[in-house]
Amino acid sequence: MIRAIAELGSEYRAWLVDIWGVLHNGRSTFGGAVAATRAFRAAGGIVVLLSNSPRPSEGVQAQLRGLGVPDDAYDATVTSGDLTRHELAKHAGARVYHLGPESDRPIFGGMDVQLVDKDSAELIVCSGLFDDETETPGDYMGLLTELVGRKLPMICANPDHRVERGSELVYCAGALAVIYEEMGGSIVYAGKPHRPIYELALKCITELAGAPIPRSEILAIGDGVNTDMEGAASFGVDAVFVASGLHVPSPATGQMNELGDESLDTSHLAELFARVKRPLAAMRSLSW
Structure with missing residues (x-):
């Protein structure tokens, strides 16, 4: 369980980042996540947003702007649409x-x-x-x-x-x-965790980089166990789990772990990943 992704994530050349649940919740943008993707890009990394949104990329990008996610927070989008x-x-x-x-x-x-x-x-x-x-x-x-x-x-x-x-x-x-x-x-x-959308995303990364990037140098970041995490594992890329409210309850009161969050504990994570390959790390929200 980690608080910041800088040390781990900076070792990769490209990120595949889920949108809904990682960059925003449909109502509000997560500033820490936007700062993280911008920092990774500023260091030379490639960020492709990989979404199960049924909208084509143009519509998703317009929605992101409307929510306050700047264009320089990512290089491209690949969607279920x-x-x-x-x-x-x-x-x-x-x-x-x-x-x-x-x-x-x-x-x-x-x-x-x-x-x-x-x-x-x-x-x-x-x-x-x-x-x-x-x-x-x-x-x-x-x-x-x-x-x-x-x-x-x-x-x-x-x-x-x-x-x-x-x-x-x-x-x-x-x-x-x-x-x-x-x-x-x-x-x-037409989307995660199924292989075709990852192949489309890999093609996008190759075009952005100007040459193929090995899957070992690509990191997937997402909050869906059965979509983001399972898809990354099946496609052979490393992953970091963002413990949004989709699978993990919000912090309440009680015994806190090292992240100050009693709802994100090892037993809960073990249960979540009983069937799906465990990711490299888990964090409450994406931050640099």
């Missing part, structure tokens, strides 16, 4: 049912697909719940059962199950996709 568009390009002319909020519609901009209702569809793109502030996956059992019965393939444009939004946890597309898959549906996951 980017990868979803890559997958959609394989289905030119397809009739697509969009399962998700209207705000995610930019994912289809300029694509050769036709957005239709569920009864006319031959492909589903799931980017989230229609209203993640009031709904849960349980509200979708009937719809998913109907779609599975028609054997429609699904592209999951955000494999996250839940994310922090302010102080709340909200459900994401991954929570619906896993139910669809358990029902027997066919799924393509």
Whole structure:
């Protein structure tokens, strides 16, 4: 368990940094995390933000600016939205049912697909719940059962199950996709922890560096055990776990550890990483 990443993180040439939960919580930017990525870049490092956001990179970058994350905090972004568009390009002319909020519609901009209702569809793109502030996956059992019965393939444009939004946890597309898959549906996951998004990120790092960088010189930083940590382990890159409210409760009162936080202890971390390879280190929040 570490307080600052400078000593460990500076040994790498490139970082793959999760956005939601590491740089911001959907409401507020984490200043310490922004300072860390800027410091790493100032020392010559490459920072690629790797996100399961269903928005294409342009939309994510605009959102980051709106939250106060400066452009010089990173070199590039790679998102589930980017990868979803890559997958959609394989289905030119397809009739697509969009399962998700209207705000995610930019994912289809300029694509050769036709957005239709569920009864006319031959492909589903799931980017989230229609209203993640009031709904849960349980509200979708009937719809998913109907779609599975028609054997429609699904592209999951955000494999996250839940994310922090302010102080709340909200459900994401991954929570619906896993139910669809358990029902027997066919799924393509466009994001972490699956390999294609890491290959896209590695290609981006190579272009930025002007030459291939070995995976041993790339560090992944994220707060998702089953996305960021599992994906990094499967792809063969080292990782640091940021213990956000996604998996670890906020500090309360009681016995404190060396970080002054009783909720981030070795027993809890051992339980979290019982199935996934343990990262190099854990920290409450990213800071330099």
